[in-house]
Amino acid sequence: MFLKTLVLEDFRQFKDRQILNLTTTNEKNIVLIHGENGAGKTTLLEAFSWCLYGDLALTNPNNILNEYVFFNMGEKESKIARVSLLFSDKKREYIVSRSVKVTNIDNKQYWTKNDITLEMTVNGQKISNPQDTIKKILSKELRKYFFFDGERIDRLARPESKKDIQQGIKYIMGLEVYSNAIRHLKEVKKELNKELTTIMEKESPAEISPVQKKEEILEQIDQLKTAIKNHQEFEVQKEEEKKLISQELEKHKEIENIERERQRIETDLEQANEQIQKIEKKEKSFISKNAYLAISNNLLEKIKKYLDKKREKGELPSGIREQFIHDLLEKGECICGTKLEVGDFHYEHLKKLLENTIKKNIEDNFINISGILENVIGYTDEFKKLLEELHQEKNELIKQRDSLEQQYLEIKDKLKNSDNINIKELGKRLEYVENKIKEIMETLGEKKEKLNRLYKELQEVENEIQKHQTLNEKIALAEERVEIAQNILDELEYEYEFLTREVKNKLSEKVGEVFNSIIRGDYSAEINHNFELKVYKNIDGNKIPVGTSTGENQIASLSFIGSLVYIAKKWDEENQGDIFTGAGVYPIVMDSPFGSLDPEYRDSITKNLQKLSPQIIVMLSKSQWSKEVEQNLAPYINHEYILVYHNPKYKELSNDYKTINIDGQEHPLEVDSEYEYTEIRRIK
Structure with missing residues (x-):
């Protein structure tokens, strides 16, 4: 976007039709406009804004028509105030003209929105949507970066x-x-979820609750993620402040050793807390794996006594295996050689023994359990001993930590109570920042924990929806549309962030x-x-x-x-032709950019000003003009103007405000006049 001409017609203090040629070249890319405070520099800046967007940030914004012209109007007579801007952008020529019809009603300027006319031509062709076209070239949101009051620009x-x-x-x-696509997609996804809910309510009323709940959880997750991000940014700021304060404290020799000791204790504290956490983790693991043996010791001793009695009575183990007696009866001969025949005394005795024998698996289990009981009974003492060792180790670390914390508090008190008032304030500020960081971290922990819970709830709801999912084609289609919207949303958010x-x-x-x-x-x-x-x-x-x-x-x-x-x-x-870039060449129009600068900075800026943009429009007051500024800017000035203020009170002014020296010649800044207005006078 290159500015070419600004035309003012009875606009504020600019009477009649006045023209500013704003064209520049590659070598001479600066247009310089001189004017004292009140002559109209700010009005010129606002003229761009009013022409392009209809905004006017001036005192008495309703008084757009030149006061002298209005003063000579009769009751209910109307006149036109107009601002026109000619510019080019990407090989197209634009003319934008905004005018307002002002009527004299009871000696007051009266107009409404209906009295404003906005017209625009592109390469000589009138277009029907001028405001949309302007927005695509230079959106209202971008205006403040390129049309600005230099004395306030330090806010960035x-x-x-x-x-x-x-x-x-x-x-x-x-x-x-x-960002617009992301916002719209979220709205679309919300509508799609509503549609899905309606369909599921008709097909299967039980489905409405989980779908609504899912949407509510997703909204909570979005809000929580935003809150976490804000807290993380705040925590980073406080960490930077803490770092800055610590560095400032290190500069002071009288507390150098104290500060070094504070840093050492802080490191030792972190290590001690880490060791305590490790011990606690080890302690929990040991208890979870072994506590049941110690707790069940009495029961195990009772079982052992019961099994020992069985052993003493000869009931367990029996001494004779069931299979061994079966083999003898089947063979029909005892191991001593005696024949065993059905019905005789020896045969019947062995059958009676067979009835009293214990099953093999019971005897095996008896032997295994007896062996295990021998090993685990009495483990309670060993368990207590090992657990006590862990307790002692943890208690020692806690004592060390408590001692370190006490030392740390004493060190911070020394910093706060330092005789040096700056050190004292820094010490207090450090304590405040550390407490604030602690608060932030605690809040972050709570929010992250809540976020994890929400993710679990989300998974449960999704599982519930999945479990009750119907094969209904409408529901399947609606769910697919929601999923597609979410996938596109995820991709856009990633691309936007990247x-x-x-x-x-x-x-x-x-x-x-x-x-x-x-x-x-x-x-x-x-x-x-x-x-x-x-x-x-x-x-x-x-x-x-x-x-x-x-x-x-x-x-x-x-x-x-x-x-x-x-x-x-x-x-x-x-990125020629890429619809997502939306960027091009931008001019810079600034009012009083050197007012807050000392001479050295002013000299440096004016030497480099031409590098900031291919086209620069600068408005300066006499107090910002000097030989050094003139020498630095002169090689790059294509056009130069003075806003000559026609002042009825001219004779009351000091001579210091009446002229300005440019290129060795005196030029008037103010002239005597019967009525008040500003004249744009070209000197180059």
Whole structure:
């Protein structure tokens, strides 16, 4: 998108028809506009916004028509205020014109939405959906990254602006296509589940409950995953803060030994807790495997006594095997040689013995049980001894841990009670951050545990649905549609997350490159894993997060915007024709970008300003103009304008506000006039 011409017709303080030529070249890509506060720089910035989107963030936004023109209107007379913008994008020429018919009603400007007209031509052809076309070229969400007040742009480097960083990545790369698709798919899946529920209610009323329950569980899982992610991000922030405080404490020699001791105790504490957990795990395993033997010792002794009595009576084992007597009777001869015939005394005696013999398997079991009882009876003492050893080992570790915790508290008290007020505050802050991290981790643990329970419930519900599943074709089709929607949703979410991270990494690298070309000292900037624009100081090879000045924030923010423009251009070149990219070339229009910068930073930025975008429109007040700024920007200026303020109170002004020196010549910033308005005067 390249801006070509901005035309203002009786718009706010710009009377009559006034034109700004905004065209630039590859070598001269800057248009410079001078103007004092109140002359109309902010109005020009808002003119772009009103023309493209109908938004006007100015005082008295209802007063769009020029005041002098309105003052000369009769009652119920109407006049038109209009802003037109000519621009090109991807080999197409666009003209956008937004106008409003203003009527004088009781000496007040009156108009409604019906009085606003938006027209657009593309390559000379009028189109019927101008607002949709504008959205595709430069969406409303992207506007703030390329049309902005330079004195407020430092906000992007603040921690609370990480959502702006994420949105910038999303919209500049066209990734809102993914996020919109994901949102719509979730709605579709919800509707499909409702449809499935209705069908199952008709076919098999018992199915309605598990399907609804599944949808409720999935919603709870989504909410819980989002909450866990937010807590994890917060925990990362606090860990970074803890690291920063610890590093700050290490700088102070008077507490160096105390801090080193705190770190050692902290490490020992972690090791002690790990060892206690191992012992407890070992103790539980030992009890679960062996406790039943110790508990059943009395019962086992009773069984042994019972079996011993049987042995003493000769009942177990019998001494004579059943099979042995069968063999003798079948053979008809005793082992002593006596013949055994049916009916005689010896034969009948052996048959009587056969009736009293014990089955072989019973005798075998008796022998096996007797052997086992000999080994396990009396194990209670050994069990108690081994368990006591584990208890003693655990108690020793607990004593060590308690001692370490007491030492740790004493160390932290020393840090809090330090005579050095900075160290004292750092010690208190460290304790607060550590407690906050502990709270976060406990909350995370609870939420993860709840998430696991929900997954188990989900599995149970799915099993229930599967168990009662009918072969009804409508249900099968509805379930298939839900499954397809879920599969597509999973794929889109993965792709969206992957592309966002990929672009973030490339953008972070470019931000660092641009920042290092401007900033002084051992500083660097990046977009961290949490999508925060961070400035670091390099100390002994380590990147230490630092609190940034307004100037450093502004440079970091400008670096981010310049990097957005660069990445978008590269992305567009690499993905020609890809409907998902949505990115192209973007201009930068900024008002007062140097107001918060010291001279050295201002000099560095103006030397590199032309690198931020292929087209840059800059509006400056006299206080931001200097010989150094002029020397740095002059080679890249294609057009230059002054907003000349026609002021009825001109004679009351100091001469300091009346002129500005440009290229060795004095040019008026304000002139005497009967009425108030602003004139756009071209000087180059």
